[in-house]
Amino acid sequence: MTGRRKPEKGRNPVDLEDRRTKHLVSTPAKLTTCPRCKTPVLVALDEGLRAVVDLAAIPPAEEIRALLSGRKTYTRLQCGELVYREPDRIRGGLLKGDLHQQHTCQRKTRPAQLELWSN
């Protein structure tokens, strides 16, 4: 055995290529609400990774504030897809579209615990 995988028989090579590239799919952003805080957000797949951003676009000057607070930023292209703004893409300045910051929930995850016993 050489460790090489046998080619799959009876499969169309086009189908195999399609399966390999589906994990990097990008989809147009859809408007929905965050299930926790009920804030309107945009949700999309960006190169196979789920992106959830605030609906309101931010001005370019606000991007550094978002990055310093630990949020990712995305460009919403004219086709509706969200593209993660990694440092090289920010530096290149070639992405054209609205800027959106990653959604971070402000709602607390647990309600306050009730006091069941009193002394």
Ligand SMILES: [Zn+2]
């Ligand atoms: Zn939320």
